Amino acid sequence: xxxxxxxxxxxxxxxxxxxxxxxxxxxxxxxxxxxxxxxxxxxxxxxxxxxxxxxxxxxxxxxxxxxxxxxxxxxxxxxxxxxxxxxxxxxxxxxxxxxxxxxxxxxxxxxxxxxxxxxxxxxxxxxxxxxxxxxxxxxxxxxxxxxxxxxxxxxxxxxxxxxxxxxxxxxxxxxxxxxxxxxxxxxxxxxxxxxxxxxxxxxxxxxxxxxxxxxxxxxx
Amino acid sequence: xxxxxxxxxxxxxxxxxxxxxxxxxxxxxxxxxxxxxxxxxxxxxxxxxxxxxxxxxxxxxxxxxxxxxxxxxxxxxxxxxxxxxxxxxxxxxxxxxxxxxxxxxxxxxxxxxxxxxxxxxxxxxxxxxxxxxxxxxxxxxxxxxxxxxxxxxxxxxxxxxxxxxxxxxxxxxxxxxxxxxxxxxxxxxxxxxxxxxxxxxxxxxxxxxxxxxxxxxxxx
DNA sequence: TTTACTTGTAATTTCAAAATTTATGGCATT
DNA sequence: AATGCCATAAATTTTGAAATTACAAGTAAA
Numbered sequence: 363x364x365x366x367x368x369x370x371x372x373x374x375x376x377x378x379x380x381x382x383x384x385x386x387x388x389x390x391x392x393x394x395x396x397x398x399x400x401x402x403x404x405x406x407x408x409x410x411x412x413x414x415x416x417x418x419x420x421x422x423x424x425x426x427x428x429x430x431x432x433x434x435x436x437x438x439x440x441x442x443x444x445x446x447x448x449x450x451x452x453x454x455x456x457x458x459x460x461x462x463x464x465x466x467x468x469x470x471x472x473x474x475x476x477x478x479x480x481x482x483x484x485x486x487x488x489x490x491x492x493x494x495x496x497x498x499x500x501x502x503x504x505x506x507x508x509x510x511x512x513x514x515x516x517x518x519x520x521x522x523x524x525x526x527x528x529x530x531x532x533x534x535x536x537x538x539x540x541x542x543x544x545x546x547x548x549x550x551x552x553x554x555x556x557x558x559x560x561x562x563x564x565x566x567x568x569x570x571x572x573x574x575x576x577x578x579x580x581x582x
Numbered sequence: 583x584x585x586x587x588x589x590x591x592x593x594x595x596x597x598x599x600x601x602x603x604x605x606x607x608x609x610x611x612x613x614x615x616x617x618x619x620x621x622x623x624x625x626x627x628x629x630x631x632x633x634x635x636x637x638x639x640x641x642x643x644x645x646x647x648x649x650x651x652x653x654x655x656x657x658x659x660x661x662x663x664x665x666x667x668x669x670x671x672x673x674x675x676x677x678x679x680x681x682x683x684x685x686x687x688x689x690x691x692x693x694x695x696x697x698x699x700x701x702x703x704x705x706x707x708x709x710x711x712x713x714x715x716x717x718x719x720x721x722x723x724x725x726x727x728x729x730x731x732x733x734x735x736x737x738x739x740x741x742x743x744x745x746x747x748x749x750x751x752x753x754x755x756x757x758x759x760x761x762x763x764x765x766x767x768x769x770x771x772x773x774x775x776x777x778x779x780x781x782x783x784x785x786x787x788x789x790x791x792x793x794x795x796x797x798x799x800x801x802x
Numbered sequence: 803t804t805t806a807c808t809t810g811t812a813a814t815t816t817c818a819a820a821a822t823t824t825a826t827g828g829c830a831t832t
Numbered sequence: 833a834a835t836g837c838c839a840t841a842a843a844t845t846t847t848g849a850a851a852t853t854a855c856a857a858g859t860a861a862a
Contacts (some may be wrong), residue, residue, distance in 0.1 A: 375815085375816090376650075398842095398843070398844095399843080399844075400842090400843070400844095408816080408817085409816055409817045409818070410817090410818090410844085410845095411631065411815090411816070411817070411818095411845095411846095412815085412816065412817085414635075414844090414845085415634075415635075415638065415815090415816095418635065418638045418639065419638065421642075422641070422642040430596075430844095430845095431822090431823060431824065431843095431844065431845080432823090432824070432825090432843085432844080433843070433844060443739075443740075446738050446739060446740045446741075447740065449738060450738060450740045450741055450744075453673070453677055453741075457673055518666050518669060518670060519663075519666060520663075520666045520667065520670045520748075521666075521670055521673075524670075524744065595845085595846090616813095618812095618813070618814095619813080619814075620812090620813070620814095628846080628847090629846055629847050629848070630813095630814085630815095630847090630848090631815095631816095631845090631846070631847075631848095632845085632846065632847085634814085634815085635845090635846095650814095650815095651813095651814065651815080651852090651853060651854065652813090652814080652853090652854065652855095653813070653814060653854095
């Protein structure tokens, strides 16, 4: 069972959802760990049925696996699924970025610049200090902001929504990768390359940089 | 409320899910119609909570909309969402087909030919008789078989799964379009064009034909 | 006539416990 | 030792009712 530092007792359904979501994307459960409704019920001070409802909604987001008559588990991400997730993410981000370049206005460019600025600031700090752990949550949020902003002008709510469910499943592996400093070191140049291609509205180059950046994720 | 020709009483959870799913994709509920758990409870002879669980799982598939404290509704598909769905479907089917052409073997070609043969047989019958209604469920299944087989060799469970949830939301409009005979008349040539391009492993041409075929869906 | 408030009704959500199903451990048999 | 079977324990699923919340109609005030 994960550490129970956060919620002692008595939470509303949305709060329980958010808390479990956060715990799942920050890998506070082992891969494939069983999520017993009785334990969670006691943890959040609610009924077993409420937990059941929350877990169903989390299974929608792909964070929890449900099997009939044998409950819920934190999703185990096999090597094959990791590969599949990456390929699908590349497809969505490439398409979303190209559509954003097509439809995005100066306002979008400004938001993308701002998101990149924050992200690169953190990544510079990582490179200077040589460690990742102390800014991991910050970095994780900034990275999401950048990638989400990149596709935010695509005018397809469906694509964006799908992208988010995929992205959440990547966050899980960030923790286990935190020790691997080399992974984060290369991100600065890759993110800048994506930014510049996007602002230049060079769709071919942008697709290329997105592919290179995301494909490298998979290997580690 | 939709007609209740099928299930008088007493069904298991999976059966209830299947039956409601079928009713939703065959548009036996009006767009935005409220799905009252009490009514459904009496219909299927189970508890309100069981209905609630089924409806949550259907909302995963995008067939049902859930709003906190105000229950479930059959999803209303606006013009904007229809456009979004179509664009997304084009992206997925193009990518899935190209990957299938890359990975598919002779076995895949055989299955695709078989699926097309069945589909074109029905579509010829439609053209001969000049009416659609009497074979609509048959046609709907055959069309799904063809498109699913087309992407079945893509080696991405995620893409295929996502495609299915999108496709189900298209089935809903088939019924309301049944009267529009012209829509179905043009399908024969389009499906054949896709088949031939796929068998020839011509990815550029196949993308083009898929786009033309699916984009025409949106306009009607 | 409109707006705001009150009240009654209906529907959703939560709860605690019963019923069903699956997992576990001991015991006999091969 | 390995396998199959039964009894027990544990966990999931369903139930029916209670509590909460939204909805609608009707009344009073502006």
